[in-house]
Amino acid sequence: MLGLTAARAAFSHPPAIHTAKRYEWRMASAVPGSLPGAGTNAVYLAKIIETMSGGRIVIRFFGQDQLSPAFETLNLVAEGKAEIGYGSPYYWRKKHEAFSFCTNIPFGLNAHEFITWLQFGGGELLDELYAKYNLKPFPAGNTGSQMGGWYNREIASVRDYKGLKIRMPGLGGDILARAGAEIVNLPSNRILHALQSGKIDAAEWVAPCDDLRLELYKAASFYYWPGWHEPGALADCFVNKDAYASLPGDLQEIIRQASFAAYNHMWSEYSAKNGIALVELVVRHQMKMKRFPDRVLMDMARLSRDVMTEIANRNPLSKKIYDSYTAFGRKAIAWTQISEEAFSLARFLIFSYL
Amino acid sequence: MLGLTAARAAFSHPPAIHTAKRYEWRMASAVPGSLPGAGTNAVYLAKIIETMSGGRIVIRFFGQDQLSPAFETLNLVAEGKAEIGYGSPYYWRKKHEAFSFCTNIPFGLNAHEFITWLQFGGGELLDELYAKYNLKPFPAGNTGSQMGGWYNREIASVRDYKGLKIRMPGLGGDILARAGAEIVNLPSNRILHALQSGKIDAAEWVAPCDDLRLELYKAASFYYWPGWHEPGALADCFVNKDAYASLPGDLQEIIRQASFAAYNHMWSEYSAKNGIALVELVVRHQMKMKRFPDRVLMDMARLSRDVMTEIANRNPLSKKIYDSYTAFGRKAIAWTQISEEAFSLARFLIFSYL
Numbered sequence: 248m249l250g251l252t253a254a255r256a257a258f259s260h261p262p263a264i265h266t267a268k269r270y271e272w273r274m275a276s277a278v279p280g281s282l283p284g285a286g287t288n289a290v291y292l293a294k295i296i297e298t299m300s301g302g303r304i305v306i307r308f309f310g311q312d313q314l315s316p317a318f319e320t321l322n323l324v325a326e327g328k329a330e331i332g333y334g335s336p337y338y339w340r341k342k343h344e345a346f347s348f349c350t351n352i353p354f355g356l357n358a359h360e361f362i363t364w365l366q367f368g369g370g371e372l373l374d375e376l377y378a379k380y381n382l383k384p385f386p387a388g389n390t391g392s393q394m395g396g397w398y399n400r401e402i403a404s405v406r407d408y409k410g411l412k413i414r415m416p417g418l419g420g421d422i423l424a425r426a427g428a429e430i431v432n433l434p435s436n437r438i439l440h441a442l443q444s445g446k447i448d449a450a451e452w453v454a455p456c457d458d459l460r461l462e463l464y465k466a467a468s469f470y471y472w473p474g475w476h477e478p479g480a481l482a483d484c485f486v487n488k489d490a491y492a493s494l495p496g497d498l499q500e501i502i503r504q505a506s507f508a509a510y511n512h513m514w515s516e517y518s519a520k521n522g523i524a525l526v527e528l529v530v531r532h533q534m535k536m537k538r539f540p541d542r543v544l545m546d547m548a549r550l551s552r553d554v555m556t557e558i559a560n561r562n563p564l565s566k567k568i569y570d571s572y573t574a575f576g577r578k579a580i581a582w583t584q585i586s587e588e589a590f591s592l593a594r595f596l597i598f599s600y601l
Numbered sequence: 602m603l604g605l606t607a608a609r610a611a612f613s614h615p616p617a618i619h620t621a622k623r624y625e626w627r628m629a630s631a632v633p634g635s636l637p638g639a640g641t642n643a644v645y646l647a648k649i650i651e652t653m654s655g656g657r658i659v660i661r662f663f664g665q666d667q668l669s670p671a672f673e674t675l676n677l678v679a680e681g682k683a684e685i686g687y688g689s690p691y692y693w694r695k696k697h698e699a700f701s702f703c704t705n706i707p708f709g710l711n712a713h714e715f716i717t718w719l720q721f722g723g724g725e726l727l728d729e730l731y732a733k734y735n736l737k738p739f740p741a742g743n744t745g746s747q748m749g750g751w752y753n754r755e756i757a758s759v760r761d762y763k764g765l766k767i768r769m770p771g772l773g774g775d776i777l778a779r780a781g782a783e784i785v786n787l788p789s790n791r792i793l794h795a796l797q798s799g800k801i802d803a804a805e806w807v808a809p810c811d812d813l814r815l816e817l818y819k820a821a822s823f824y825y826w827p828g829w830h831e832p833g834a835l836a837d838c839f840v841n842k843d844a845y846a847s848l849p850g851d852l853q854e855i856i857r858q859a860s861f862a863a864y865n866h867m868w869s870e871y872s873a874k875n876g877i878a879l880v881e882l883v884v885r886h887q888m889k890m891k892r893f894p895d896r897v898l899m900d901m902a903r904l905s906r907d908v909m910t911e912i913a914n915r916n917p918l919s920k921k922i923y924d925s926y927t928a929f930g931r932k933a934i935a936w937t938q939i940s941e942e943a944f945s946l947a948r949f950l951i952f953s954y955l
Contacts, residue, residue, distance in 0.1 A: 295858055301851030354948050367873035392940035473943035497655030507862040519721035522932030544947045552954030578876030586746035589827035591942040593898045594708050600906030601930040
């Protein structure tokens with residue numbers, strides 16, 4: 248009987264014999280492949296796609312400035328000069344402001360809520376936005392919650408931001424500018440010196456593991472938390488639509504699932520390294536950690552709401568994405584409050600037994 | 602020139618021509634495939650493995666009791682009667698108590714911290730445990746944070762657990778038993794009637810989306826939070842080592858990455874559905890939500906520490922896993938406090954603008 252069953256199975260599924268077509272792709276990354284976190288994750292993503300495909304997709308990696316300047320990466324892939332790109336949606340905000348809403352929103356969704364929205368709420372809106380540029384996007388990484396930044400002045404009220412020179416890109420910078428800060432743009436390798444020389448009074452980079460590497464503790468008095476402006480920045484990859492359409496279904500699915508796996512991998516790597524770096528900053532470098540006062544956070548939340556609403560109202564697609572995000576977010580946040588947040592607080596009520 | 606480059610590329614990577622071997626695998630799941638969440642996720646995992654493999658692995662799914670009783674699934678795969686299994690590590694705690702520590706620990710790590718530990722801290726210990734049964738495990742799903750349960754009596758102090766008849770499996774049940782509760786084991790489809798008839802005073806199942814489907818709101822006065830006993834239960838798949846070794850490298854990587862993708866997929870699906878179900882329970886069914894009082898949570902944390910330490914000390918491998926978990930956990934929790942938790946609280950300081 249067993250023999251007969253096996254024969255039937257073989258009949259219904261004849262062994263596949265095929266000449267596997269090989270795809271030689273270029274990945275254009277807006278960040279260098281050597282950058283720990285976002286950069287190494289791009290290389291990891293390329294590698295697992297190649298491994299899962301059994302070498303049928305071979306991806307040559309090109310980091311920032313190798314094929315184009317960072318902010319031109321989207322165009323490059325749109326035009327088919329590379330088949331796959333990697334970056335963060337807010338890099339393309341000058342092309343379309345709606346990209347701002349697709350990385351993270353101040354006081355908005357955390358890394359888990361955000362990927363939940365993309366998978367079960369608004370993912371098709373990200374598709375709609377990238378489709379304007381002949382691209383198919385996939386969420387592919389997240390920094391997780393970031394820190395509030397390095398300060399050489401104490402922040403007791405929102406008025407302390409008036410005239411404060413601070414490195415803070417993106418939507419967070421827009422909000423601090425509204426509060427009266429002077430936003431200074433600087434690449435990562437110039438932050439330390441700018442703090443030391445007094446060219447800036449404060450700077451935000453990412454989180455303990457990155458900030459430790461840049462040695463920012465050498466030049467600042469306070470390390471502020473929480474990072475209300477970046478609750479978890481998305482990294483994504485985007486594939487030229489024609490290149491994607493040329494793939495068989497198995498390779499399309501490999502790219503899709505590899506991206507989800509890389510999303511989690513990058514977020515977990517950040518969390519693991521941040522836990523270690525935090526101890527080093529506090530114990531070894533005696534860094535003074537400070538929480539933003541409640542009043543400052545409350546004022547920043549009000550400014551965030553105003554600025555986000557203004558951006559949303561400037562364009563129909565921005566509005567559509569923002570409305571989806573907020574409608575989903577209201578339910579997600581209510582659930583987070585009585586689950587993750589309440590658990591986290593209960594765990595530390597008087598002690599953690601770990 | 603371009604022609605020559607293309608010719609060189611073709612030379613260095615000759616097109617692969619191969620007769621793809623087909624693997625017909627059985628997946629033995631300890632839960633029914635129709636069970637939303639854990640069960641549908643097993644079917645999803647089987648499907649994405651099959652799709653990514655281009656049909657080279659065809660997985661026939663067998664739900665709970667189809668090949669063996671639920672708690673025998675581990676043996677079945679160990680013996681090669683199915684190539685891949687699916688369940689939750691604590692199902693196998695009667696075989697080895699260390700499995701208890703690999704699903705979740707009361708007041709321990711949340712869903713994100715737990716996968717971070719498995720990827721960057723203690724994953725090789727899960728390998729060591731399953732290797733005793735000739736299996737290779739992969740984390741493949743998580744419920745996310747659970748609820749505290751349905752109660753027909755108010756819980757004002759730990760003394761209220763004395764004699765309380767409650768359905769609560771696993772480590773949570775061990776701890777409530779220590780507090781004097783009477784633990785009653787019941788399958789999901791009998792919980793509602795047991796609450797209605799007074800056979801039990803309280804019951805824990807999973808989270809709003811599952812609890813709503815079981816209509817538990819019809820038979821209980823209070824819906825308690827947070828679920829300190831289950832901060833996020835792991836689902837995993839485990840592959841017979843000989844079957845795994847017989848696969849080429851690309852299919853091995855497909856199984857590995859599909860599992861990580863499924864981990865996130867299940868967790869996000871739960872969160873998305875819980876947000877919707879919570880509104881329905883509160884608005885439509887007027888369910889009374891209650892937070893466990895601080896004193897109860899503090900007493901439960903102390904009991905948890907005692908019970909976990911006792912279990913850890915009974916066996917060297919349990920101790921090794923617990924020590925890895927707690928050492929990693931101390932750093933992870935410190936980071937969570939000033940990042941995810943602090944952000945979550947800041948977001949709701951006076952209002953959420955979403």
